[in-house]
Amino acid sequence: MENRLDFKIDLRKKSFLRQLFEKSINEIYIFHPKSLKFFAVNQAARKNLGFSPEELSNMTPVDLKPEMSVDRFKRLLEPLIKGEKGSISFQTKHRRKDGTLYPVEVNLQLISYRGKNLCIAFISDITERVLIEDEMQEAQLKFDVVINSVWDAIVIIDDQDRVTFWNKAAEKLFGYSWEEVIWKKLDQFLVPGSYYKPHIETIKHNFLEGKGNSLDRVVEMKVRNKDGREVFIEVSLSIFNFKDNWYSVGIARDIGERKKLEEENKIKEERLRLMLEGLPTPAWLITKDRKILAQNKMAEKLFYTKVNGYCWEEIHKNKYIQKTNKDVYENIGVPLPDTKCYFCKADDALSRNESINIEVELEDKIWDTWWIPLGGDIYLHYANDVTKYKNIEKELYLLSITDPLTGAYNRRYFLERLDEEIERSRRTGSKFSVIMLDIDNFKGINDKFGHNAGDLVLKSLSETIKDRIRKIDIFARWGGEEFVILLPETTPERALILAEELRIRLNNLKIEGIKGFTVSLGIAGFRKEDDIDSLIERADNLMYEAKAVGKNCVRYEESG
Template identity: 30%
Template sequence: MQDTSKNVTIAIDEIPENVAIYKFEEGDFVIVDFNKNAQKTEHISKEEVVGKKLTEAFPGVKDFGLFDILLNVYEDGKPRELDTRLYKDEKVNSWRYNSVRKLPSGELIVFYKDVTKYKELEDEVHHLDKETAHKRKKVQLLAKALEQTDDMVLITDANGIIEYVNDSVTLKTGYDKSELIGSKTNIFKSGKHTNEFYKNLWGTILSGKNYHSIVIDKTKDDRLYYADLKITPLFDENKTIQNFVATSTDITSRIKMEKKLKKLATIDSLTKIYNRYKIDEAINIQIARYRRYKEPFCIFMFDIDNFKTVNDTYGHDAGDRVLKALSRLVSNHIRTTDIFGRWGGEEFVIILENTSKEEAFVITEKLRKIVEVSVIDGKYKITISIGVAQYEESESREELVKKADKALYRAKENGRNQVVAA
C-alpha cells in the first residue's frame, strides 16, 4: 500500500492542475493527498492538510457547494463538474472550476483551476446580448484580453466558420491564425468521435443552449489531445444566433493521470496482475452478462501448497519472488479472455468466460500440472491446490466465491496438489 500511495503522489504531482484526493469518513471527507500545484494555489503545505477533515482545513467548503457535490459523487459514482465562487469581504473574489471523479478505491479525486477570466468573459458576453452596436468588435476585444492565458478561446459565426482565435489556440494546435480564420471548426476533428456526438453538439448550441463536454481534438501535425470544451451561443436583438464563443483547456495530462491512477487502483503492486478489487468488479460484470445472455462462466481459486514453509525456510523476500514468478507463469498459460488476479496472500482467482464446469476442470488440471513440473524463480518446486465453481442462477458474487473457496479447502484437505470442483 505504501508503494501505491507513493506512486499516486508522483502521478498527481506530474500534472499542471490543482489536484486533491479525499476519502469519506464519519460524514466528512478526509484529505488523503494534495499535489504541489494545489499547495501553491492554497499557500499551504501538504503536511498541514493531509489527514485533516475537509471542513476543518477549508471551513467554507459547504458554503460554496463543493461538499454536496463530493457527497453526491461518493454516493452514486457519477462524475460531476462545478463552478464555485470564492468570496472576500462579502464580494466574489474569484471563480474555480472543479471536476470530481470517484476512483476504484472509493476515494474521490478533484481537479480544480482558476476560471475567473472565463467568468468575466461570460459576464461581458451576457451583457452584450442586450446590445446591438459593434457586437462582434466588442466580443473580439474581450477575447483578446485573454491572449495571455493558457486557455484557448475561439469565436465562430453561426455556421461554425472561425472568425477569431487567441494565441493559445495557435500554440496548442500548431496552426497559424491565417490558416484558421475562415476555416470550419472541423479542422480540429480527430476522428475519435461518432457522427452522433457531433449531431448532439450542434443540436445543443443551435437550440441556443450552452454546451460542455470533454472532446478529443487534433493538432496540425496529427497529435491528439483532450480538451475540456465549453461553447456559448451569442444572440442579436432578435434572439437570432450570431456567433459561438468556444473556450477550452488542454486536459490531456489529467486524463492520462486518471488512467494511471485507475491502473494503480486495480493492479496488485507486487505481482502486477489484477487485485481483489478488480476481480470483484470483473465477477460482477460476468454475472450481469450471464443474466442477459445466459453464457456459463466459472471461477477458480488456487493457492500455493505449504507456502508458509517457503517463507520460513528462505525468507519473505524469496516468498515474494515465488509469488511474482508464479504469476508470470500462470499468465503465460491462460487464455487471453481469462481474467487473472491476486486475491490476497498466496491466493489467486481466475475467471473463465463462457466456460462450463467440465471445461473448467480440464483447464485447471492442465494448469496444475504445468506448475507442478516447473521450476519457479529458477530454484523452487511448488504445487498448487485449486477449487472450481460455476456460476448458478440467482447466486451473488459472494456466494460464488464462497463456493470456490470451499472447493479449494476440500482440495487441501484431500492431500493438496489437486483440483476439486464444487
C-alpha cells in the same frame, strides 16, 4: 488449565459450535472478565494478529489496544458483568504483532461456560469500511466544491414545491441564503408556481410516456430577488425520481447581461480580443460560417492559424471534414455551406445559445474543447490539452482495481464482477465456474528464501495465469498466496482442463534461486441457489480438499 487457548470442547456434542468459532471470518476472542487473560482466540484472529497460540495465552485484550489501559477496559466491562447491559459495542484500533494498526468494531457479551462467566468479543475488521467512508467523504467534498463553484444557479424542489437544494450561485443570483429558503415553497418567495409547474408536469408526462427527453425543456422567466430587483433568467428544467419521490431541477442563469451584450457587440468583441491574448490555452473567436475573427498567441503558436481563414482548415488542416466537402474545396476553392469538422458543436451552441463542452481525441492528444456563444452569431472556441490528466485518471483507476504486487485484480473488483456474472447467469441461464488456488507451503518459501523470493513467486504465478486465460476471464488476488479466477461461459469440467494445465505450468515454472513450487486448486460451478458467499465457500472447500489429499492437485464438483 482454566486459561488454556486450545478451547477443547466435547467434539461429539459441540462440533458445530467449534466449527462456527474456528471457521468464522470475523475475529472472536474469549477471555476472563477478571484476569482479562484470553481463554480462546479463533483462527481468523490468530491469522490477522500474527500471534501464536502460546503468545496469546499470556496476553489480554488490552495488549491489542494501544490507547486502552487495564483500568479503563475493566470499567468498560462493568455494565456487562453487573448485568446492566446485554452487550457493549465500540470502535477502536488493534495492534498486530508486526506493530501495524487496523480499525475494528468490537461487540462484547457475557457467556456462561461450565458454570463460569466468560467474556466473548466479536471483532469486525472495518478497514475497508473506513476506506470507503473516507472515499465517500472525499467524493462529497469534491461534489460540494464543484457544485458551489459553477456559475449557474442550481435549485432542486420536491413534489411539494419545497426547496431541497440551493447552491452558492443561487444565493448570489437571487439574494437568499440557504438557511432562508431550505424546505420553503418556491412560490412563496421567488416565482409564482404558474411560471414553472406546467413545464414540469409536461416534462414528467413525456418522461413517463417515453415521448421526450426530460432534459430538453429550457424556459425564460422573470423573477424578483430578495432586494425586489427583477431578474430575467433562462432555466433548464429536468426531473428525476428518487425512492418513489419526484424532484425537479432548475439550472438558472441571468440572461439580462447577455441581452445587454448583444446590443454592445462591437465593444464586446474588442474586449474579447483582449481577453483572448491573456488566455494560456488556444482560443479563437469564430463566426457562424466558421471564419476566424480573432485568435490568441497560443493558438497561433500551437496551430499556426491565421485570422479570416476557415477554422476547419486553419486549425485542423482539413483532416476532419467529410471527403466530399474536402474534394469540393480543393477543386474550386469555395467550401460547401455544411463544411465543418465531424466533432464540431458550434451550430448546436449557437442555436441553443448555451455553451457546449466535450472531450475530443485527435491523434495522440485529448482536448477539453468548448464552444461558447457570445451573441451576434459569434462564438468563443478554445481547447485545453488534458492528455496528461486523462492518462493519470486511467492509471489511478487501474490502481484502484488491481493488486500492486502481482498486477492481478484486487478482491473488491473481483467481487463486483462476480456479482455481475451471477446476475447475468440468472437472467440468461449461462454457466460459469470459479477456481480457487493456493500456493502450497508458501510460508516455507518465505522462510527459506526470503520475502523477496516469495514476492517473485507471486508475480511469476500471476504473469503465468494472465498469459493463459481469456480476456473475458477475471483473475484476482484473493489474499496472501491465495488467488481466484472467474470463468464465464465455463462448466466445472471445462474449468478442470484449464486448472490442470495451470497446475502443470506452475509446477514446471523456473524461478531463479527457487527450486519450484506447487499449487492446490478447487473448482465450483455456479448453482441457481448460490450467492457470492456460498459459491466462494464451495470453491475454497474444494481447494482445501486438494491440500488435504497431498497438495499439488485439483478438486472439482461435477456439473449439476
